């Protein structure tokens with residue numbers, strides 16, 4: 001038997017949010033509320049579900065190469081040339097492809113913040129790449145000056161998440177624009193990858209992509225997993241400089257986006273009513289959770305995303321104990337130990353009933369009445 005490579009043997013795996021089935025079984029519960037993976041509180045778009053059923057009859061066929069219909073639809077929505085669109089099996093696959101396309105092991109490096117979305121460092125490690133990390137400021141904002149200082153002539157990819165996961169922080173547009181400019185000047189061989197998985201939930205005017213004015217060295221990542229409610233279908237996309245797109249298509253596995261996912265994505269893009277309802281539900285739920293968590297004495301990080309990071313009040317239950325006690329009551333939220341934030345928890349914004357039950361159970365636990 002061969003030995004796995006040393007870097008694979010010491011890799012810490014990605015920790016997904018716990019599943020509903022797991023918790024139902026473990027605690028013998030009939031109802032479990034999952035607020036752990038920032039999924040859509042309204043489920044999947046009805047139009048997308050219908051499209052998946054219709055596409056079932058074509059499941060025996062291979063997808064068309066290059067996802068041309070979805071590419072055209074996305075190009076139209078973002079008002080860019082179809083040659084700038086890359087589509088993948090979730091944005092996770094695109095992140096992995098970018099690393100494989102641009103970063104030479106033993107020579108180049110990748111920058112990201114600490115903590116950050118764990119797929120960046122995990123895929124970098126799998127590919128044998130060096131990763132340089134800058135701690136977030138104590139208020140979870142970004143020190144762009146120090147980040148720029150980390151970049152050198154061997155930097156190839158710089159990951160920035162706006163709004164950020166797990167804090168929900170979204171930096172001002174001017175700061176992101178200035179950073180992109182300075183990076184292009186200091187490290188002309190580096191690409192700035194702005195992961196906008198949660199941008200739909202942020203106020204208008206925070207996305208360089210939406211504003212449409214940005215330097216050439218920028219790649220944007222978007223996903224169907226959050227605002228479009230298709231996390232299980234696996235669909236994400238990038239908008240990248242036109243001359244780089246062909247290398248993406250050469251690198252990506254030819255059929256990684258299934259026929260079902262492509263049809264679901266096309267239908268979800270057309271479902272304006274579902275999208276509007278999603279954004280409204282998240283905005284209301286986020287406001288409610290922020291107020292209620294604050295009322296219960298939690299320290300709440302201001303969020304521009306569909307989740308809230310908070311720190312339970314001191315002198316009561318610690319984050320880990322609170323997380324476990326909520327699980328036993330059928331409420332799954334996210335522990336942030338794997339992000340290096342053991343004192344914090346992250347809850348996705350659910351629907352009105354889910355949010356209410358979560359707060360009710362949390363209140364009982366914090367008041368010692370559980």
Ligand SMILES: *Cc1c(COP(=O)(O)O)cnc(C)c1O
Nearest residue numbers: 090091092117165197223225236
């Ligand atoms: C959820 C999330 C994504 C989306 O990943 P998919 O592979 O598209 O499901 C990307 N980036 C961040 C920071 C996320 O939290």
